[in-house]
Amino acid sequence: MSKPPATIRVLLVDDHFFVRSGVKVSLEAEGDLQVVAEADSTASAVEQYRQHQPEVTLMDGNLPDGSGIQAITEIRAEFPQARIIMLTINETEEDVYQAVAAGATGYLTKSSGRKEMLHAIREAARGKRYFPAELAARLNARRARPELTTRETEVLQHVVAGTPNKNIADVLGCTEQTIKNHLSHIFAKLDVQDRTSATVTALRRGLVRLE
Incomplete structure (x- = not known):
């Protein structure tokens, strides 16, 4: 475990000004934390990271x-050493899994307390990972599950939207029997028996979202 720098420079990325302002005030009340930049979009996050290369984002x-x-x-592709903590309202197992797969070194929800956020930042600055116990459990559960293929996920999105099999087949340019085959595989991977259960499970796990 490496020793953290005397001052941990932080980049805040959130599209809500008041959220960024509140987090900034909270962080800069600490003597070892400094917000060096803010961003409100994906593009500006990449640019601000490139310019400041903070210890933690x-x-x-x-x-x-x-x-x-x-x-x-995008940031990790250019800066593999980047230490990035997700701080978001999203907390399904798929959200956590995808963030880790992208290179996140920590994950917090916006309901997390200030003390936990400060601890996570300092852990990240030391080169360690931080996940609350509940989210770590969800991540482990997701890792143990079989992966859906890209096409299965696409079919599942249509199922969640309530689209009949024939219509899904028309949209995807295949036969209705092909859709039924996909559904059979999806049900097996989700450990469910029907479309209703598949919909509930998909939304609970964060595999798809209502549009």
Whole structure:
């Protein structure tokens, strides 16, 4: 475990000004934390990171021109050493899993307390990862589950939207039997028996979202 710098420089990424302001005030009340830059979009997050290369970045999950996961992916592609903590309202197992897959070194929800946020930042600055116990459990559960293919996820999105099999087939340019085959695989991977249960499970786990 490396020793943290005397001053931990932080980049705040959130599209809500008042959220950034509140977090900034909270961080800068600490003698070892300094907010060196703020960003309100994926593009500006990448640019601000490139310019300041902070020790730690706090990244929102939902941004107007993309997602926090997209921003993490772009930053880590250019700066593999970047230490980025997701700080978001999203907390399903799929949210956590995708963030970690993109390169996040920590994950907090916006309901987290100040003390936990400060601890996570300092842990990240030391080169350590931080996940609250409940989210770590969700991450481990997700890792143990079989992956849906891209097409299965696409079919599942239509199922959640209530689209009949024939219509899904028309949209995807395949036969209705092909859709039924996909559904059979999806049900097996989700450990469910029907479309209703698949919909509930998909939304609970964060595999798809209502549009």
